[in-house]
Amino acid sequence: MGKNPPEIREKGAEKDEENYLESVLASLSDGVLTVNESLHITTVNQAMEELSHLPAAKMLGEPFGVAFPDQRKVEDLLLQAAREGKTFFLTDHPLKTPQGRLLLTGVTISPLTNREGETLGAVMDVRDMSRLKGLEESERISDHLDVVATMTAGMAHEIKNPLGGIKGAAQLLLEELNSTDLKEYPRIIIREVERVNAILEVLLGLSAPRAPRQEPVNIHRILESILLLERQTPQGKKISFQVQYDPSLPEVIGDEEQMTQLILNLVRNGVEAMTEGGTLILSTRTAADLPLARRDRTGQAQRMILVEISDTGGGIPPELMDKIFTPYFTTKPRGTGLGLALANQIVRAHRGKLEVQSFSRKGTTVRVYLPASSRGK
Numbered sequence: 001m002g003k004n005p006p007e008i009r010e011k012g013a014e015k016d017e018e019n020y021l022e023s024v025l026a027s028l029s030d031g032v033l034t035v036n037e038s039l040h041i042t043t044v045n046q047a048m049e050e051l052s053h054l055p056a057a058k059m060l061g062e063p064f065g066v067a068f069p070d071q072r073k074v075e076d077l078l079l080q081a082a083r084e085g086k087t088f089f090l091t092d093h094p095l096k097t098p099q100g101r102l103l104l105t106g107v108t109i110s111p112l113t114n115r116e117g118e119t120l121g122a123v124m125d126v127r128d129m130s131r132l133k134g135l136e137e138s139e140r141i142s143d144h145l146d147v148v149a150t151m152t153a154g155m156a157h158e159i160k161n162p163l164g165g166i167k168g169a170a171q172l173l174l175e176e177l178n179s180t181d182l183k184e185y186p187r188i189i190i191r192e193v194e195r196v197n198a199i200l201e202v203l204l205g206l207s208a209p210r211a212p213r214q215e216p217v218n219i220h221r222i223l224e225s226i227l228l229l230e231r232q233t234p235q236g237k238k239i240s241f242q243v244q245y246d247p248s249l250p251e252v253i254g255d256e257e258q259m260t261q262l263i264l265n266l267v268r269n270g271v272e273a274m275t276e277g278g279t280l281i282l283s284t285r286t287a288a289d290l291p292l293a294r295r296d297r298t299g300q301a302q303r304m305i306l307v308e309i310s311d312t313g314g315g316i317p318p319e320l321m322d323k324i325f326t327p328y329f330t331t332k333p334r335g336t337g338l339g340l341a342l343a344n345q346i347v348r349a350h351r352g353k354l355e356v357q358s359f360s361r362k363g364t365t366v367r368v369y370l371p372a373s374s375r376g377k
């Protein structure tokens with residue numbers, strides 16, 4: 001029987017198919033695992049080995065709980081999928097590995113059947129969202145901000161109260177004084193109090209950030225209102241503003257107030273960097289180079305838009321590049337060092353990305369990627 005040519009060919013084809021499926025599984029970035037009806041593991045791919053930090057040999061034939069302990073819910077769903085043929089999706093699901101590492105994942109659980117439609121068990125597909133979000137680099141900054149937050153939130157409030165008193169007294173003094181020469185002093189007090197107050201506002205924003213609203217926002221409108229403001233501010237130096245807008249840009253999903261704060265900070269930095277004058281260019285486009293790097297909450301590829309703020313200022317020296325996001329880091333005599341820390345926090349809260357590229361003496365380009373609305377174009 002073994003010499004029967006058709007059968008040999010068929011066996012060869014089967015082997016090919018097996019190899020082919022194996023390499024498909026190995027190429028997937030999602031972890032894939034199958035279980036039989038008694039929840040014993042029957043297949044794992046490489047990505048699943050990496051996710052669970054266990055070699056396939058330690059998982060195959062073992063109960064599901066070996067790879068992922070304390071997952072009652074997932075176990076229940078695997079059983080239901082196998083027995084009732086149902087499919088389940090879990091978003092932002094916390095999955096604990098045997099080493100106790102917590103992963104934020106998107107999980108799909110579906111029934112596993114053979115060609116004849118007989119039940120073999122269930123398939124679990126796990127997508128590591130924490131990795132896809134690609135926000136590890138800003139995680140470090142966020143940790144730093146947590147410390148800053150606890151220290152300063154209370155302090156900022158305490159300082160705001162006496163400041164109110166100082167400003168009030170200075171205003172009264174200003175009204176009472178007759179001598180024009182002397183009026184300059186309460187004016188200075190008021191101006192400086194307002195400055196400290198502005199710093200405290202930023203600090204409070206940093207230490208108790210509010211979750212961003214999720215509304216469609218027209219970025220061009222924000223850019224225009226910021227430009228209007230900047231054009232009116234006397235610079236004492238020649239700065240020209242240019243815009244390059246993508247007219248088909250979709251709206252962004254987010255918080256209009258926070259986005260205004262974000263872009264205003266970046267525009268201000270650009271203007272401040274051009275001490276001798278120069279050109280500030282604001283441009284927008286859909287980010288063709290990014291869409292697949294981000295997933296939305298349902299695991300779908302998230303379309304992103306890009307806002308670019310370019311200046312022809314002095315640039316950032318390479319050795320300072322990794323410091324500029326640190327709260328309080330500033331190279332300006334009157335700077336707060338909080339602008340970029342805040343900008344980063346806002347972008348992060350919007351599940352976006354912030355990139356800074358700078359060339360010494362040539363200028364700086366800041367790129368902000370934000371999630372686009374899926375409606376429309």
Ligand SMILES: Nc1ncnc2c1ncn2[C@@H]1O[C@H](COP(=O)(O)OP(=O)(O)O)[C@@H](O)[C@H]1O
Nearest residue numbers: 269273315324330331335336337338339340364
């Ligand atoms: N567009 C830019 N060009 C040159 N340097 C910049 C630019 N943006 C930021 N920086 C550098 O990063 C530092 C931190 O910026 P930021 O957090 O906004 O604080 P601040 O503007 O108050 O100094 C600045 O002091 C400056 O040295």
Ligand SMILES: [Mg+2]
Nearest residue numbers: 265269339340
């Ligand atoms: Mg700034």
